[in-house]
Amino acid sequence: MNKEKTNRLIANNKKAYHDYFIEETYEAGIALVGTEVKSLRMGKCSIKESFVRIEDDGVYILGMHISPYEKGNIFNKDPLRTRKLLLHKREINKLRGAIAQKGYTIVPLQVYFKESLVKVEIGLAKGKKLYDKRTDIAKKDQRREAERDFKVRNLG
8 A cells, every 4th residue: 555645734934935045944843732733633823923942952932823622621731832843963953053153043934744743844044134025026026927928828
């Protein structure tokens, strides 16, 4: 039996791609409790305002909002609690060295199911200046305009 890898997206952080240059990405597991996983299966997650911090004993994601599970009652945890990300020691050391440089940070890019496991894709990012954002917006507008012209030409 051939088992296909299924990645089902739960949450995406489009703002991160707008505000940062993503230089490297890492896939990390995340330590959750049962009701949080059930809530994620229903798609109740937001990482728009979240960020990643490295402390001496590990990597943590702060500000990630997982809505409480309706049927969870007493087992529900705080929706904005700090959650530990699961990475290899060498990956943590590599990230720690990279963010020691000026201008680098770690941002969560997306949360998804990889088969039955919840994974978080984090990116080593360098902040964009305002003029970088303007050039990205201009490129996006040009591409959209070109696609529109192409569509009109093919329909006519």
